[in-house]
Amino acid sequence: MIDMHCHILPGIDDGAQTEEDSMALLRAEKEQGIRKIVFTPHFNPERASVERFLAARADSFERLKQTDGFSELGLETKLGAEIYFSMRLIDMDVSQLCFENTNYILIEFPTNMRPYGITHTVRNLLDRGYTPILAHVERYSYFTHDPTQLYDLVSLGCVAQVNAAAVVSGVSNKGVSALKYLEWELAHIICSDAHSVDQRPPNTKAAYELVNKKLGEQYARWIRKNTYDIFNNKYFDAPVIQKPKKFLGRWR
Secondary structure (H helix, E strand, O other): EEEEEEHHHHHHHHOOOOHHHHHHHHHHHHOOOOOEEOOOOEEEEOOOOOOHEEEEEEEHHHHHHOOOOOOOHEEEEOOEEEEEEEEHHHHHOOHHHHHOOOOOEEEEEOOOOOOOOOOHHHHHHHOOOEEEEEOOHHHHHHHHOHHHHHHHHHHOOEEEEEEHHHHHHHHOOOEEEEEHHOOOOOEEEEEEOOOOOEEEEOOOHHHHHHHHHHOHHHHHHHHHHHHHHHHOOOOOOOOOOOOOEEOOEEEO
């Protein structure tokens, strides 16, 4: 399996703080069946320059590569970023923030208030040949209150990601859960968003097992194929989906 959203690089954000923390997370990832990883530390374009972020990321990755036992894990890795949404992305060269050697770019939104300019910014990125991946879409209250907002962005060409922990927990935020997004094919990939072994560990395997049990093996295979295609910079052809509708107070 492939994990394309995690905070495993040491000392760069609120994830792993030391090389030892990173190695513990990587061993846990491998035990889950993960063989390919995109490292996606947080980046906020309102607080730091791209150049400063890239330098910090490169230094962190180099320290991890020099850590005893890293090479023996045999993981295929790429660098990326989880970018906090900003309309500054319109005027930025985001090529080095994409998943390495791809045109896919991971973007995080504020959780409780939809920021101004999402659609305009997403259209700009798509027009420039980049494919936004919307991080942990189950967290955004404005999507769960009205999932047609997510539908509109996916219809434009965005990819939607849910966290493994949200799939496993089954927590429903105002009626729409991560598993429901997958069932609707409104979300396309599962990632760990791992930060630490104790507090926010990798649990992708359990999420896939639950998808297989609740939705069927074809869904699990479809999600795996999506992650493979994105990791290898293949064209992502999202399925034709129906717009969510509300019936008797529930989205379906």
